[in-house]
Amino acid sequence: xxxxxxxxxxxxxxxxxxxxxxxxxxxxxxxxxxxxxxxxxxxxxxxxxxxxxxxxxxxxxxxxxxxxxxxxxxxxxxxxxxxxxxxxxxxxxxxxxxxxxxxxxxxxxxxxxxxxxxxxxxxxxxxxxxxxxxxxxxxxxxxxxxxxxxxxxxxxxxxxxxxxxxxxxxxxxxxxxxxxxxxxxxxxxxxxxxxxxxxxxxxxxxxxxxxxxxxxxxxxxxxxxxxxxxxxxxxxxxxxxxxxxxxxxxxxxxxxxxxxxxxxxxxxxxxxxxxxxxxxxxxxxxxxxxxxxxxxxxxxxxxxxxxxxxxxxxxxxxxxxxxxxxxxxxxxxxxxxxxxxxxxxxxxxxxxxxxxxxxxxxxxxxxxxxxxxxxxxxxxxxxxxxxxxxxxxxxxxxxxxxxxxxxxxxxxxxxxxxxxxxxxxxxxxx
Amino acid sequence: xxxxxxxxxxxxxxxxxxxxxxxxxxxxxxxxxxxxxxxxxxxxxxxxxxxxxxxxxxxxxxxxxxxxxxxxxxxxxxxxxxxxxxxxxxxxxxxxxxxxxxxxxxxxxxxxxxxxxxxxxxxxxxxxxxxxxxxxxxxxxxxxxxxxxxxxxxxxxxxxxxxxxxxxxxxxxxxxxxxxxxxxxxxxxxxxxxxxxxxxxxxxxxxxxxxxxxxxxxxxxxxxxxxxxxxxxxxxxxxxxxxxxxxxx
Numbered sequence: 001x002x003x004x005x006x007x008x009x010x011x012x013x014x015x016x017x018x019x020x021x022x023x024x025x026x027x028x029x030x031x032x033x034x035x036x037x038x039x040x041x042x043x044x045x046x047x048x049x050x051x052x053x054x055x056x057x058x059x060x061x062x063x064x065x066x067x068x069x070x071x072x073x074x075x076x077x078x079x080x081x082x083x084x085x086x087x088x089x090x091x092x093x094x095x096x097x098x099x100x101x102x103x104x105x106x107x108x109x110x111x112x113x114x115x116x117x118x119x120x121x122x123x124x125x126x127x128x129x130x131x132x133x134x135x136x137x138x139x140x141x142x143x144x145x146x147x148x149x150x151x152x153x154x155x156x157x158x159x160x161x162x163x164x165x166x167x168x169x170x171x172x173x174x175x176x177x178x179x180x181x182x183x184x185x186x187x188x189x190x191x192x193x194x195x196x197x198x199x200x201x202x203x204x205x206x207x208x209x210x211x212x213x214x215x216x217x218x219x220x221x222x223x224x225x226x227x228x229x230x231x232x233x234x235x236x237x238x239x240x241x242x243x244x245x246x247x248x249x250x251x252x253x254x255x256x257x258x259x260x261x262x263x264x265x266x267x268x269x270x271x272x273x274x275x276x277x278x279x280x281x282x283x284x285x286x287x288x289x290x291x292x293x294x295x296x297x298x299x300x301x302x303x304x305x306x307x308x309x310x311x312x313x314x315x316x317x318x319x320x321x322x323x324x325x326x327x328x329x330x331x332x333x334x335x336x337x338x339x340x341x342x343x344x345x346x347x348x349x350x351x352x353x354x355x356x357x358x359x360x361x362x363x364x365x366x367x368x369x370x371x372x373x374x375x376x377x378x379x380x381x382x383x384x385x386x387x388x389x390x391x392x393x394x395x396x397x398x399x400x401x402x403x404x405x406x407x408x409x410x411x412x413x414x415x416x417x418x419x420x421x422x423x424x425x426x427x428x429x430x
Numbered sequence: 431x432x433x434x435x436x437x438x439x440x441x442x443x444x445x446x447x448x449x450x451x452x453x454x455x456x457x458x459x460x461x462x463x464x465x466x467x468x469x470x471x472x473x474x475x476x477x478x479x480x481x482x483x484x485x486x487x488x489x490x491x492x493x494x495x496x497x498x499x500x501x502x503x504x505x506x507x508x509x510x511x512x513x514x515x516x517x518x519x520x521x522x523x524x525x526x527x528x529x530x531x532x533x534x535x536x537x538x539x540x541x542x543x544x545x546x547x548x549x550x551x552x553x554x555x556x557x558x559x560x561x562x563x564x565x566x567x568x569x570x571x572x573x574x575x576x577x578x579x580x581x582x583x584x585x586x587x588x589x590x591x592x593x594x595x596x597x598x599x600x601x602x603x604x605x606x607x608x609x610x611x612x613x614x615x616x617x618x619x620x621x622x623x624x625x626x627x628x629x630x631x632x633x634x635x636x637x638x639x640x641x642x643x644x645x646x647x648x649x650x651x652x653x654x655x656x657x658x659x660x661x662x663x664x665x666x667x668x669x670x671x672x673x674x675x676x677x678x679x
Contacts, residue, residue: 367482372518374502375478375511376528376588377535386531390522390571397522 007035007052012167013127016058026129033123042121045310045342046252046281051224056197058131059089059166068157071191072096075155084151090170091134101142102150107135107173122254125228128169128201135171140182149183149215149403152202158194158221165223167197174204176212176237183213183402190221197223203230206237208261214241215399215406218251225251233293235261242399243270243299244410245280246417252281258289259321265294269399271392271410273417274339276305276424285314288321288354297328300395302388303339304421305428312344313358319350328358333365333391335425381422388418431456431627432477432497432596437488438652439469439476446472448652449488454596459628461638463663464649465671470631471515473649474600477629478512479505492596507539509595513585513602520572525584526554528572529591536592557590561617578605586617593621598629603637615640635667
């Protein structure tokens with residue numbers, strides 16, 4: 001790419017990097033890699049120009065207006081009694097955090113030496129690495145904290161006083177020691193109506209035999225959102241991940257899991273409810289670098305209005321990944337003729353002795369199902385609602401007891417969103 | 431209770447029912463038999479209000495009201511129940527919640543207070559016993575992963591819970607082994623009430639060994655061509671539907 005073609009956002013990144021003392025490894029790597037081309041496989045379903053052509057200002061100070069501060073307090077006041085850590089616009093808010101089961105340290109970008117940066121292929125992850133001013137590093141104090149979840153709130157407050165849209169880089173890294181069991185609820189939310197970019201990295205390293213239950217809740221605002229999840233699984237470790245996304249406006253979530261040790265397992269489950277104007281991409285990658293790994297990906301989307309969703313998965317089994325067992329399943333329910341969904345399950349397998357399965361299905365609630373329920377006394381609207389609730393309930397049912405409170409909250413939020421989706425579908429039909 | 435007069439019905443533009451008449455009174459059990467394609471299931475579907483079927487002529491009165499003017503859900507709330515030939519699977523919705531919602535919708539329609547979950551749980555346990563189904567059925571998703579026999583029994587459980595005035599059993603015996611057939615039939619017999627009626631659609635006489643009909647009707651080419659008592663079913667079993675060709679009545 002010539003200088004004349006340098007995206008506006010990259011220029012802002014260069015300005016920011018020059019303003020920092022010294023050049024970080026992450027920035028050097030970013031400049032080598034550059035932003036992806038439009039035809040890049042991993043980005044083909046995402047309108048990258050909407051970010052690259054916007055003059056976001058890299059914001060590492062996270063200053064908030066008085067109204068922003070109040071809004072955050074109001075948002076958190078209903079969450080009392082939680083073991084929690086709060087980041088606002090990428091900055092760790094110590095006064096708002098309550099930590100008892102985890103130790104936390106500042107994750108200064110200058111001190112971040114992630115050995116995997118050299119292999120990082122996502123430029124936004126690299127941008128996050130060198131622009132995250134005050135990320136947080138977490139480790140459980142005991143090996144058994146699973147019963148009490150740690151809530152990690154990453155709040156984007158778009159009431160920043162600056163006139164230009166900002167780009168925030170929340171960064172959270174978690175280290176789970178050998179044999180530990182933890183539950184983390186990661187809530188990404190936007191308060192306010194600004195058009196700021198939130199570019200988040202959440203990375204977790206699961207040591208030998210450790211277990212992580214990871215419940216990830218996303219509520220986007222009007223600005224774009226990118227989230228990169230990075231998991232490293234050591235021998236016999238296990239990750240159970242649950243994602244709930246309600247009405248993201250314009251977002252991309254990329255989850256990459258490296259099976260570094262044998263007999264590790266990762267189970268990804270997710271639900272996305274997309275309303276009018278939503279455009280979202282899920283990109284889940286499983287890198288089976290070791291033997292006897294088990295991975296399972298199960299993602300469901302309900303789309304209304306002109307919502308667009310893309311779900312891409314890649315299961316990569318290299319020559320060491322013997323006896324890998326992997327399943328990918330994506331199901332989508334479309335409530336509008338204008339909604340669009342793209343499903344791209346991919347397998348890259350370098351050896352024979354593996355078991356891999358993938359499948360995808362997209363459709364509408366069938367007339368037969370609706371009539372069956374109506375014949376039991378449900379109105380057509382109630383029948384549709386019940387069918388869709390059942391559709392997503394299948395994912396919620398997989399959630400363990402330790403996150404039952406989250407499950408109930410998600411189910412309640414899902415019901416409200418479904419009502420809006422059905423209202424919208426009814427209005428379109430009329 | 432039910433008065434069907436000169437009903438003609440089509441599906442996908444093809445006429446299936448060609449002038450069907452039938453009267454059912456409270457407390458009666460009527461059986462409809464007939465060869466494949468004679469219109470038996472079409473009759474069940476038009477009574478339940480399947481939108482894929484269109485009644486082009488004739489009338490259906492249920493307790494004096496125009497049944498055809500009602501939406502499917504309103505027919506259900508009024509007391510019409512169809513036990514499906516192919517019950518539909520509803521993943522993610524457990525039987526107990528589903529049935530409680532349906533039960534309460536009917537209670538609300540009747541001006542009765544809704545049942546709370548505990549109260550309903552007891553009621554459901556009683557109804558499950560009618561068709562010898564286990565308690566774990568409550569937590570299972572509606573018909574999802576059920577065997578053919580379990581699905582048919584589930585239809586009878588739903589019928590038991592909803593206590594309809596008119597129950598239409600569309601080939602409930604198909605796909606059932608001898609034991610399951612007996613369980614289902616015993617369940618139906620136990621649920622009979624003087625103020626309710628049954629319309630049983632079947633290919634075979636074997637179900638009628640267990641549920642004794644007051645009337646047997648033979649449907650052929652969209653019309654009832656012969657009616658009689660339970661002995662008509664035995665005759666059909668012996669002589670087959672071919673007897674209709676040379677023996678119209």
